[in-house]
Amino acid sequence: MASKAITSTIRRALSKPHGVVSRRHHLSTAAAAATDYEDESIMMKGVRISGRPLYLDMQATTPIDPRVFDAMNDSGINEYGNPHSRTHLYGWEAENAVEVARIQVAKLIGASPKEIIFMSGATEANNTAVKGVMHFYKDTKKHVITTQTEHKCVLDSCRHLQQEGFEVTYLPVKTDGLVDLEMLREAIRPDTGLVSIMAVNNEIGVVQPMEEIGQICKEHNVPFHTDAAQAIGKIPVDVKKWNIGLMSMSAHKIYGPKGVGALFVRRRPRIRLEPLMNGGGQERGLRSGTAATQQILGFGAACDLAMKEMEYDEKWIKGLQERLLNGIREKLDGVVVNGSMESRYSGNLNLSFAYVEGESLLMGLKEVAVSSGSACTSASLEPSYVLRALGVDEDMAHTSIRFGIGRFTTKEEIDKAVELTVKQVVKLREMSPLYEMVKEGIDIKNIQWSQH
Amino acid sequence: MMLRQVAKKALGLTARQSTPWSVGISRSYHENVIDHYDNPRNVGSFDKNDPTVGTGLVGAPACGDVMKLQIKVDEKTGQIVDARFKTFGCGSAIASSSVATEWVKGKAMEDVLTIKNTEIAKHLSLPPVKLHCSMLAEDAIKAAVKDYKDKRVKTNGAAAAGETTQA
Numbered sequence: 328m329a330s331k332a333i334t335s336t337i338r339r340a341l342s343k344p345h346g347v348v349s350r351r352h353h354l355s356t357a358a359a360a361a362t363d364y365e366d367e368s369i370m371m372k373g374v375r376i377s378g379r380p381l382y383l384d385m386q387a388t389t390p391i392d393p394r395v396f397d398a399m400n401d402s403g404i405n406e407y408g409n410p411h412s413r414t415h416l417y418g419w420e421a422e423n424a425v426e427v428a429r430i431q432v433a434k435l436i437g438a439s440p441k442e443i444i445f446m447s448g449a450t451e452a453n454n455t456a457v458k459g460v461m462h463f464y465k466d467t468k469k470h471v472i473t474t475q476t477e478h479k480c481v482l483d484s485c486r487h488l489q490q491e492g493f494e495v496t497y498l499p500v501k502t503d504g505l506v507d508l509e510m511l512r513e514a515i516r517p518d519t520g521l522v523s524i525m526a527v528n529n530e531i532g533v534v535q536p537m538e539e540i541g542q543i544c545k546e547h548n549v550p551f552h553t554d555a556a557q558a559i560g561k562i563p564v565d566v567k568k569w570n571i572g573l574m575s576m577s578a579h580k581i582y583g584p585k586g587v588g589a590l591f592v593r594r595r596p597r598i599r600l601e602p603l604m605n606g607g608g609q610e611r612g613l614r615s616g617t618a619a620t621q622q623i624l625g626f627g628a629a630c631d632l633a634m635k636e637m638e639y640d641e642k643w644i645k646g647l648q649e650r651l652l653n654g655i656r657e658k659l660d661g662v663v664v665n666g667s668m669e670s671r672y673s674g675n676l677n678l679s680f681a682y683v684e685g686e687s688l689l690m691g692l693k694e695v696a697v698s699s700g701s702a703c704t705s706a707s708l709e710p711s712y713v714l715r716a717l718g719v720d721e722d723m724a725h726t727s728i729r730f731g732i733g734r735f736t737t738k739e740e741i742d743k744a745v746e747l748t749v750k751q752v753v754k755l756r757e758m759s760p761l762y763e764m765v766k767e768g769i770d771i772k773n774i775q776w777s778q779h
Numbered sequence: 780m781m782l783r784q785v786a787k788k789a790l791g792l793t794a795r796q797s798t799p800w801s802v803g804i805s806r807s808y809h810e811n812v813i814d815h816y817d818n819p820r821n822v823g824s825f826d827k828n829d830p831t832v833g834t835g836l837v838g839a840p841a842c843g844d845v846m847k848l849q850i851k852v853d854e855k856t857g858q859i860v861d862a863r864f865k866t867f868g869c870g871s872a873i874a875s876s877s878v879a880t881e882w883v884k885g886k887a888m889e890d891v892l893t894i895k896n897t898e899i900a901k902h903l904s905l906p907p908v909k910l911h912c913s914m915l916a917e918d919a920i921k922a923a924v925k926d927y928k929d930k931r932v933k934t935n936g937a938a939a940a941g942e943t944t945q946a
Contacts, residue, residue: 682867683867690808760845760847760867
């Protein structure tokens, strides 16, 4: 018995390449029982946990699908040429691979491959779209319309434009997170150069009424830009049906690699824009620089898979979302879903637990990787601007947790997350003076708090 | 199992406990904070109307921090014999108020008024962005003591004015 243990260890040591970190990278999560407790537990941020936490933060990023990984790495070793080298086989091979990926991305959104410009991610695509379009038309168009719940890169680009002298209208949203179409109609002016509204919100998961917005933009002949990083591969996207002029996409939200994305720029009728990256004129002059071949192949493969598996993923994720929400609601009261339940992407569940603060809940949920819209978790002490735009009461904005469900999430992970969440919320409510006051029948809203 | 461990050690294969990436993470919680969160001391409530109890309620839900600190005072000696707290706030706020209840127990009321937020912050190694949590804990202690003194004044009422406590 003893000799068997020793020989098996030696055999394992010899077969492993030298210098590899011996911490085993296991896909098993904390949901499975941890066997060798001593060497599998890790110290993270002052906390000892056995195994790795459950990953429920799919809106932040997604794990690379192994099939995507295969597609990327096949090329990296052998097809290393620069896709813009026109004079030899290596360049032609690489260019061919990039063009195949371009077709895959275009098919997913119903566009022509000529309309896809590869970039370093959705942030660059958003910057290019907002600033590039407005700079091109700066003599005639001075006005941009966007919403208060957009992604930071869009809001920051708009702020940059304001400093340059453009005018920006930040549309408020209704309490369910959706844009008010009448307000949009009224906000459009003759000198409006761009309307930018994201398709699926990364924080609360609501899906905007894209067809109607596209219709309004078409009537007024205003280019419609949308940040669809959280939408492609998850909900059916069709640029023709939605009348989209520009669309930002990101690979790492759909099980692809980080560091690559794309911008869809419509050609009929043509949308013109000033490029952010000047240089050799690659990507139709709109984004100079050598194409990141390996990353782009990964992006293409991810889009291809997403197209094939979208329907199945949707069914799986919807089932898990219901399991999560019902599991939590059975055991706890005072649970609020932030954002519309009907017009929502099922993989994003943003919940507020009344009388419990978000960061303390996150500290207790150390075995679950989720994120929160609470002030304490942002660098400033302000609660999330998206939740505030929804009109959520300030004390509820401090209590929100975002659960992200994806293709690889399992039922056991959801059950474990439900169990841990319920346990922590109950414990924190015991510690909460607000809960105590509510139980005694005091109305919290009427108390005069001593502000700092 | 044991032999496997021994063999691993002999071959230099034991998992490194402190991985290289534990360096430079600026948002780690100090173990004291985690300890107070996992094993909170003195969570609970006294009866607000008990004349020996002082209740301090500070903060605001809009700020994301509300602390309720209660002290039970021995009327004859003026010593704090017991304390309880309840907090709506982040881990650092919970730890700060828990530390506050531990430190006030067994002290005289005048002594606890000298507890400074910097001492609490040092004990918990709070980063600068969390210093306001310790500030709130200090305020909670002061508010609890003030509430107790106000109650005493009210119960003593018009009679025996000389018994009002020295601030």
